[in-house]
Amino acid sequence: MAHDKHSYNFNKLRKRLRRQVGSAILDYNMIEAGDRIMVCLSGGKDSYTLLDMLLGLQKSAPIDFELCAVNLDQKQPDFPAEVLPAYLTALDVPFEVIERDTYAVVKRVIPEGKTTCGLCSRLRRGTLYGYAQQHGFTKIALGHHRDDMIETLFLNLFYGGKLKAMPPKLRSDDGQNMLIRPLAYCKEKDIQRYAEAREFPIIPCNLCGSQPNLQRQAIKQMLQTWDKQFPGRSETIFAAMQNVAPSQLADTALFDFSGLTLARSTPEAAAGQDAMLAQQRWLDEAIDPGFDLTASLVAPVLPTSPAPQPVVFAPSARSSVV
DSSP states (O other): OHHHHHHHHHHHHHHHHHHHHHHHHHHTTOOOTTOEEEEEOOSSHHHHHHHHHHHHHHHHOSSOOEEEEEEEEOOOTTOOTTHHHHHHHHHTOOEEEEEOOHHHHHHHHSOTTSOOHHHHHHHHHHHHHHHHHHTTOSEEEOOOOHHHHHHHHHHIIIIIOOOOOOOSEEEOTTSSOEEEOTTTTOOHHHHHHHHHHHTOOOOOSOTTOOOTTOHHHHHHHHHHHHHHHSTTHHHHHHHHHTSOOGGGSOOTTTSOSTTOOOOTTSHHHHHHHHHHHHHHHHHHHHHOTTOOHHHHHHSOOOOOOOOOOOOOOOOOSSOOOO
């Protein structure tokens, strides 16, 4: 009975993740017919889940596209280089392992005790971009999920003074590569549960050394606290990322504030005024048929002074005609 319940819950989880991945791909046109997709596989729960979801969708998709798993071996100490090739070979998935000693570069450049993630990320991105371009991959699939995107929003907001996050789809600055994030709608906790159920051979992500005071970790803890106190807050934040109103912010590069003018005399403004008055007439009749508020809006009646009264001087008792 317990096994049946576990199987049922797992199937629900898998269907939810597949639905969310499919929706993200459709909403942002991430995958097109004939695409050659380079799936970046680090050995963590996110990239394993990404590859698993894409392999499943590839079998049922109405279009043909290729998948190739690519791992970047950065020569970190104790990195188990045999794990990923063995896993991918068993799945019969095409793969490549790129060997670049970026670990030595980071250790040489970054002082001891300082955060290495920024430089490491740039070196890794540059290597993967170059490889994708050289080998004709049309898309680079990354394993970032919804929580990563929200955390990046607050990282840029709190520490960078910018209102930006991770987009579900991104063209590189030089226009030579296209990044996609099919897990954009997926929650990290769902991915964690899925990875545990699937028993992926996870490679530890702390091989470069423990750095507990990272800014991202502080943001993650803040969001987790919010979700405990205010359930659904992360969903609301992500919805806001999809519902941006540039005219309600203050970026002059996104909205022409200096060019704003009144539109009272245009045909569009007149049509809008007519619609407003028609609605107001309906409200007048519904509230008080005897009171026409519309007329007061069109030609407001100004208060008038009371008519002057004639002044009558009564003769005083002392005055008399002699």
